[in-house]
Amino acid sequence: MNKLNLVKQYVLTKYGRRFSSKEELQRFQQQKIKKQLSFVLRHSAFYREFYEDFQNELQENHWESLPIIDKSIMMNHFDDFNTVGIKMKRALEIAFEAERTRDFTAKIADISIGLSSGTSGNRGVFLVSDKEAEMWAGAVLAKLLPGSLIEKQKIAFFLRANNNLYSTTENGRITFQFFDLLDDFSTHIHRLNELKPTIIIAPPSMLRKLAEWQIEDKILIRPIKIVSVAEVLEDLDKRFIEKVFQQTLHQVYQCTEGFLAATCSHGTLHMNEDLVAVQKEYLDEEKGIFVPILTDFTRTTQPIIRYRLNDILIERKAPCPCGSHFLALERIDGRCDDLFYGFKKVGGDVGVLFPDFIRRAIMLASDHILEYKVTQKDLKTIEVKLKVNASSETVKEAVISEITKLWNQNRLVVPDIHFLPYDLIPSDKKRKRIENAMRGHFDGKIV
Ligand SMILES: [Zn+2]
Structure with missing residues (x-):
């Protein structure tokens, strides 16, 4: 290298x-x-x-x-x-x-x-x-490391191994350990206690597990920076992880198409407009919901020019106190494939709901929801998995009421709602809290 x-x-x-x-x-x-x-x-x-x-x-x-x-x-x-x-x-x-x-x-x-x-x-x-990988590593370290390149850091990086891009960040003062998401939990626990990482980079589902282990005294670590990657970060998980580790949870928005965004010192996610130009194809301009069109000017092997990414982003309306001119995001909402659909009450056409609407409905329903997963099975059926710390019947009723309200507000026929116990554990599969499982129906196209 x-x-x-x-x-x-x-x-x-x-x-x-x-x-x-x-x-x-x-x-x-x-x-x-x-x-x-x-x-x-x-x-x-x-x-x-x-x-x-x-x-x-x-x-x-x-x-x-x-x-x-x-x-x-x-x-x-x-x-x-x-x-x-x-x-x-x-x-x-x-x-x-x-x-x-x-x-x-x-x-x-x-x-x-x-x-x-x-x-x-x-x-x-x-x-x-190799040159692109080296430049990528340089940019990631610049945006991620809390101090300078010469400060000693021990980084634990949880990711599914699927190429050798990620082995590039080894450096004299930086101990970098890769944790394969396919390994079992006891291996992770052992290695974390041994390494005592100062920086942890992992999908939020894994970070949440780490926070649970910290509460249960299975691990005792004091990271100075924690970074969420690879999955949509939900407020529910963000709050839990921040509370346990007593710090702002940072985020990196990175995919095979490029290193797209990172949080500033204020925890605001900014697009990396020093590496990629971002154009907005609005899905809902008033709410600031858009699909990004990317033009990367650092990569030459597979040049990305005016590339529509299959992600839904929400822009931040208020300026960030950090003063950066890079586009600030409220959140990454999810994949275009995870839009929800419903029959319109009038005319019988199909209408669309953004993941953010579903997320808000669940959060509004009850403060007692610890974890959730909402899946659209077909145009008339929604499946909801809940983990709660209160009477589950009361919470279920509140969820039904919020979902009904949301579908009604959007003049869509209210679906059947099936409840199941929450059974998701972190794995190498990307966890989504909001997912459309109607494969092949719309193929992510906005209708
Ligand atoms: Zn900022």
Whole structure:
């Protein structure tokens, strides 16, 4: 690994890229994207053809009007899309072999291969060069480490091993231990007590488990920073984890498409607009609910330009006291696939409900809900799993009443609500508290 790339990106991210206004940030992005487009047109046959009828836009650097891509376009044109000549067939062979043997060190030249499981069955294959991985690590450390790079830290990082991207952050003063989410709990407990991490990075379902172990005295750790990754962070879990560890819970929004957002010192999630330009496709402008269109200007192996991500984000209306000009988020709401649907009372069409509405309805219903999971089974059926610290009948009635109110307010036919005991434990599967299980019905499209 070339540490110089890491340190260079670390210094740039932490100290170099301070923007005194939104305009300055936009000028910086314009310049970066211009350079990126010129590279892409030279090296990606896909983009050359895709932009054939957009010569004016390219000339004038009006990248905002270029056509949009998404994961399926990127995968369907994989061979021509990437700029390093890697074929899908070969990449898949290596990725499947790595999954089978759980040895994720195989590469093609200096390119690592990662798989992302698609929600509707469409797997994503992602390519990352060593230089990109080093830059990624530099940016992550700059935004995540509480002190400077030379302070000693012991980091516990819980994630499912699915590529070798994450082994890059090893450094002399930073002890970095990887915890595989597939390992059993007793192994985690033993290793945590041994390591005594100063920083913990894990999905919120795992962090919640850690908080429970801390209460039960199974572990005794005093981290100075805790970071939630990989799953939607619900307020319910955030409050619990913050209370147990007596600190602000931080967040990183990172996916195979890039390092997208991180929390500032005030705990506000800001998009990493020094790495990625973000455009908003509003689903509900008044409420600030949008799908992001990403243009990454740091990655060249699989260049992401005007890429519609399958996530729903909610912008923060109030400015953040930290003074950053990077777009601030209220929350990551979930995947587009997890919108809820219902029959309209009039006309019989189908209407949509955002995960945030469901979340609020559950939270409004009762203070006695410790954990929950709401799943849409079909257009007429909702399943609710609850863990409560009060009479479950009273809580159930309150939940029925809130859900009924929500569906009525949106003029949708109220569904049947089935209750089941709460039985979810953290695992390598992403936990969702709000999930649409009607596979194949709408495929995440907004109707
Ligand atoms: Zn802030």
